[in-house]
């Protein structure tokens with residue numbers, strides 16, 4: 001029986017989180033990366049579609065064998081709801 | 088009555104330019120002041136600061152800001168501050184400012200703050216120099232925040248930080264990172280003055296509402312938390328019926344206050 005090369009998941013998790021923060025083109029600290037058998041799910045909020053797509057591309061390059069499900073959303077910038085009265 | 092608009096963590100760069108502007112056009116009808124709770128840029132560069140000044144400058148109400156950790160990333164926080172100031176944004180780092188709106192004088196004391204954690208689970212001034220430096224940084228920030236709050240002669244007092252003063256508004260963040268999200272020392276400083284509201288950002292996955300041990304309302308206005316261009320809080324001029332619970336953070340002081 002031929003053993004598969006050992007993939008240490010926790011190190012990969014650490015690597016992807018540091019990449020998302022330290023890569024100057026990304027710089028996001030609050031993105032959730034959830035790894036499943038055949039997929040990587042991305043969740044969180046960013047300011048623009050461009051930033052969401054850039055994260056998806058970088059993570060896809062790190063996990064070429066997995067499907068990236070990019071559920072990151074762009075935070076809304078609508079006008080405010082009614083003021084909150086603080087008594 | 089005074090209406091305080093606030094948002095943090097807008098992480099501006101050229102790609103964000105113009106996004107907030109349509110909602111900001113109505114700011115004058117909805118609020119008397121706008122507070123920016125740090126992480127105004129992505130990497131803390133001068134170019135990004137110019138984007139902030141364009142997006143949040145030239146508004147019908149005074150704009151008061153603190154910087155966040157992202158705004159320090161390129162070691163250009165001084166230049167970033169200058170660019171924002173040139174755009175008409177008052178940047179506070181241990182200072183207080185008063186703003187008169189109709190018959191109410193609003194005082195805002197602001198500082199970025201730092202981490203360290205919360206009561207019972209916090210870092211202490213012990214062990215390696217690096218740990219002591221970390222704790223000392225937060226202690227200094229809390230001391231300066233307290234001094235700025237106490238120096239203000241105002242009808243309504245608001246504390247503005249980037250880091251969180253309480254754990255309440257961190258709910259939803261992983262517990263493991265709480266020490267990097269805020270410090271109880273900031274809460275203690277806020278509680279040592281007759282503060283009406285404490286506004287912070289930084290905790291993107293947290294919740295909006297919390298309260299200090301002394302009863303001061305805390306609002307996390309990180310953009311991903313409030314999910315709108317800004318939130319508005321209406322405050323009454325009468326000081327809260329509350330006794331300051333602590334003078335613990337008060338030590339050497341180097342703050343200043345100024346009027347606009």
Ligand SMILES: [Fe+2]
Nearest residue numbers: 096126289291
């Ligand atoms: Fe942020």
Ligand SMILES: [Fe+2]
Nearest residue numbers: 126155156289
């Ligand atoms: Fe931050």
